[in-house]
Amino acid sequence: MVAEFVATFPTTLRPGVLYVSGAYSTAAHLCCCGCGHEVITPLSRAQWVLTFDGTVSLRPSIGNWTLPCRSHYFIDSGSIRWARRYSEPEIEANREHDRQLLADARIDTPGGRHPLIQYCRSVWRRLRRL
Numbered sequence: 001m002v003a004e005f006v007a008t009f010p011t012t013l014r015p016g017v018l019y020v021s022g023a024y025s026t027a028a029h030l031c032c033c034g035c036g037h038e039v040i041t042p043l044s045r046a047q048w049v050l051t052f053d054g055t056v057s058l059r060p061s062i063g064n065w066t067l068p069c070r071s072h073y074f075i076d077s078g079s080i081r082w083a084r085r086y087s088e089p090e091i092e093a094n095r096e097h098d099r100q101l102l103a104d105a106r107i108d109t110p111g112g113r114h115p116l117i118q119y120c121r122s123v124w125r126r127l128r129r130l
Contacts, residue, residue: 001029001078003056013038018056018075031064032080033071039064046105047098065091 005020009028013019018029025043027050030036039062041048051057055078063072063086074081086094 001032001056001075001080003050003052018058020050020052020056027058029075031067031069031071032062032073032075033064033069035067035069035071037064037067037069039067044105046101063091063094065095 001016001018003018003020005022007023008021009019013028013030015030015034018027020027020043027041027043027048029039029041031039041058041062043050048062049059051059056075057077058075061072061074061083063083064070065086070085072083072085074083
């Protein structure tokens with residue numbers, strides 16, 4: 001998986017590419033199982049965190065629970081690491097945990113603006129100048 005930094009996502013995503021929009025603090029890619037579905041990952045402390053050191057990593061794992069494939073994987077230093085399938089109770093517990101993280105992030109952040117979002121936007125502005 002390679003990172004491509006873009007202002008907006010292209011109409012057609014290419015397999016093996018993680019598109020990163022600093023302007024929208026969001027990443028997108030085609031599901032790594034090959035099913036062809038688009039996967040959107042909002043970037044924030046409460047959702048997914050992207051690191052880029054020449055290779056791209058995305059944390060936590062990506063669980064495509066609403067897709068027919070129900071794939072579950074990590075993007076780790078440009079590689080796909082497959083994770084185990086979750087049961088329905090585990091999926092619901094994960095969703096509840098995610099809802100709580102989002103609620104806590106809104107409370108902790110004045111105006112709902114995350115420092116990570118501000119940082120991603122500043123990185124994006126610098127990358128555009130290159």
